[in-house]
Each structure stands twice: as C-alpha cells, then as structure tokens.
Amino acid sequence: MTATLAPPAPPGSDAARIARPGLILLLACVAQFMLLVDDTITNVALPTIAADLGFTESSLSWVVNAYLLTFGGFLLIGGRLADRFGPRRMFALALAGFAIASAVCGLAQDDGMLIAARAAQGIMGALLSPAALAILLATYPEGPGRRKALGAWAALMGLGAATGLLAGGILVEIADWRWIFLVNLPVAAVALLAIPRILPAFDASTARPAPNVAGATLATLSLLLLVFTVVETESEGWTSARSLGGFAVAAVLAAVFFATERRSASPLIPRELLRRTRAMWADAVVFLAAGGLLAMFFFMTLYLQQVIELSALETGLAFLPFSVTMGIASGIVGRLPERLDARVPISAGLVIGAIGLYLMSRLGVDSSYAGGVLPALVVTAAGLAFAFVPVMGLATGDAEERDGGLASGLMTSAQQIGGAIGIAVMITIATSATTDAAASGTPQAAALVEGFQAAFRVEAAVMFAAALLAVATLRRRD
Secondary structure, rough: OOOOOOOOOOOHHHHHHOOOOHHHHHHHHOOOOOOOOHHHHHHHHHHHHHHHHOOHHHHHHHHHHHHHHHHOOHHHHHHHHHHHEEEHHHHHHHHHHHHHHHHHHHHHOOOOHHHHHHHHHHHHHHHHHHHHHHHHHOOOOHHHHHHHHHHHHHHHHHHHHHHHHHHHHHHHHHHHHHHHOOOOHEEEEEEHHHHHHHOOOOOHHHHHOOHHHHHHHHHHHHHHHHHHHHHHHHHOOOOOOHHHHHHHHHHHHHHHHHHHHHOOOOOOOOOOOOHHHHHHHHHHHHHHHHHHHHHHHHHHHHHHOOOOOOOHHHHHHHHHHHHHHHHHHHHHHHHOOOOOOOHHHHHHHHHHHHHHHHHHOOOOOOOOHHHHHHHHHHHHHHHHHHHHHHHHHHOOOOOOOOOOOHHHHHHHHHHHHHHHHHHHHHHHHHHHHHHHHOOOOOOOOHHHHHHHHHHHHHHHHHHHHHHHHHHHHHOOOO
16 A cells, blocks of 8 residues: 655645744734734824824823724624635735825824824724734644644733833834834735735635624624723713713613624624633633733833833833743743643733732832832733733634634724723722822822822732632633
C-alpha cells in the first residue's frame, strides 16, 4: 500500500493562506490595536486641539465621546454584518472606512468637522473589531492555539490604551496633533495590501441570513442612547431629568427590541447564542472589569500630569511597564493547561488587579513614580492579563463559525460600554470627593488627590465584584 501525497497548494490559494495562521493573527491584531490606540491617543492632545480649532470647554470632551458613543452603539450590528457578508469583506471595507475617517480627522478645519469625523471613526471601528476577532476565531479552532491567539488579543486591551497615551505624547511634542490621526493611514494601507495575500475567503455557506431591520435599528438606537446618556452625566448629573429620561427611553427601546427578537424568524442575536449562559456571564465579567480598567487609565493620566507634573511624553512613557507586563503575563496565561478550570485564573487575576487598584488609592501628593505608581501599575497589569485571556475565551469559544462576528461584537460591546459607564461613574465619585475636600479647606492639590483616591477605591471594589461574579457563574461545562 503506497501513500499518495497531495500536491502543494498554489501560493495564492486559500489553503496556502490558512497555512499561515500567524500572519492572520498579526493582521487582525494590528487592526484591533489601531482601534484601541484611538481610544486614548487624543487624551494628551486635547489642550493643543482646543487651542488650534477653537473648542469650548463643553464641546472638547466630544473629541473623545463621539468615538466612544458610535463605537459602542454600532458593535452589535457590526458583528451581525460580519456574519452576514463574511468577516474578510467587512474587515476590508471597515478598515478602508476607518482610514478615510482618520484622514478627515487629521485635516479637520473646525470643531464640528473633527467631531463628525471622530464619530465616523467609531462607526468604522464598530464594523472592524468584530470582523477582526471573527477572523481570528475561524483561523484558530478550540485548543492551545486559540488560547495563545486570545492571549495576544487580550494583551491588546492594555497595550493599546497605554500605547495611545505614549504615541499621543510623542506626536504632540515632536510633530503636530494632526499626526495622532494621520499615523493610521500608513498602517491601514499596509493592512489593506496584505488582505488578499493573507486572508482566505471564508465559506459563504455558513453565513447568517439578513437580520430583521427593526431589531437591528432598535438595538443600535438603544445602545447609542445609553452611551450618550452616560457620557453626558459628566455635565448633566446622574439624577437630572435629562439623564433619567435618557435611561428610561433606552430601557424601553431595549424592551421593544427583545420583544421583536422573540417573534423574528431571523433575530439579530440568534437564540442559540443566548443559550450559551456561560458566555453571557463572561460578557458580564468583561463589562465590570473594563469599567475599572479604562477608568484607571483616565485617572492615572490626570494624576501623573497634575500631581506628579509629568509632561505628555513622560506620562506616555510612564505606562510602558504596564504594557510590557501585560504582554508577558498574557503570553504566560495562554500556555496554562487546558484542563485547568477557567475560574481559577480569571478570579485570581481579577483579585490581583483589584489589589493593584487599591495600591493606586494609597498614592498621595508626595508619592513618587518609582516607589508608588510603578508597583501599582505592574500588579494591575499582571492581574488583568491573567483574567482577560480566559474570560475572552469563554465569551467567544463556544460560538459557531457563522456566529463568530456577533459573539465578538457582544463581548466588545460589554468592554466598550462597561468602560464608558465606568469612567462616567468614577468621574462623579472623584468630583464629589474633591469638592467636599476643597470645601473643608484642603489645599487644591491634596483635594484633587482625595478625588483620585476615592475613584481608585471604587474601581478596586468593582474589580473584586467581577472576581466574585466569575467564581459564582463561570462554572465548568459538563
């Protein structure tokens, strides 16, 4: 009996491309990294942007909020479109759209033009992120390969946010604020050229039928209104008529959406996805943990610049140990034994992350970077890396290939909306603590630090609550 060898795949064929999963992982991660960098890259450039384009104090926050609003609001429909039309097609279209929106941001001549272009960036990001993760899930089947790939993906959450601060500081100091957006163009161009050479054409037979338009519209409007109301609480307050009305209307839209989903022959969220209760609880854990993590970046940036008085560039460099630690720890957790109960690294990592945030709450006016900030950043990064890799695996691991885009869209929605709500809540807590301290005669710098400390303490409590939720809900499958 003689063995027959199959002829080698032609260099440009899908079989040849899929044989290079490392390049596919790199391409997906580069796209996601670019999106996450844009979450924070504008933060250190806001004063320069305001002076150049004539922003008012109230409108300046929308340079950040317009991106968060549309990114969070369109993620569900973005995931569904990736499943409907194929992740490679949506990846290419959204990447090109993101590059165009970035170019408009960089060329903006007034505040309205920049805010509109940032909103367009967010919409394209909401289409791009689920498609990128769906490509990764289709390329790596269940097992050690997928865990390592998700380890790289999870590391991007901290790496992207920290790198955005560093890149923003460098570009503002050595070039011009417009380059924080224009830098996306060469990255997107290289990625677009690589798509036909690297990505296979995914099987169209697994594609979902078109979702009902009413359901997609209701879900998007509900998410948009929720995120808009949350980001506006900074100026309107949580108990104002406008805020309470916004939350009420968002809840009504969500209720009508779920009612239409029950009757639809092609629901936006397929029923088999909702039956994956462990994945839904994993999304809830991501929601809580993201609220603590993204708020940490916001307040630590303010602490480094306003209390320790670091420059924009020095502030970006201060987060490098966080990025390095998260990258190393994510690689380690990706190699943990498959038989290990996922609750162990998730809950342990979240508890370690909570300890790191508590250490931040101990920082004072006279704390140093080396003796206070650095240990807290390293501990937080290590803990969150150990938690995020397995929890992302649970949130996406059981989805069929044709549902990969929506499963990743649900998880990314939890991450983005959790982060937006976390920042808004922590701003309220910090502002209240600072105001009370200043009213009692505390010096301005010390009052500011008391506000930061209060926010970090609540963030630590939220992270610990996420750990308890993981232990209680993320049970091992039978």
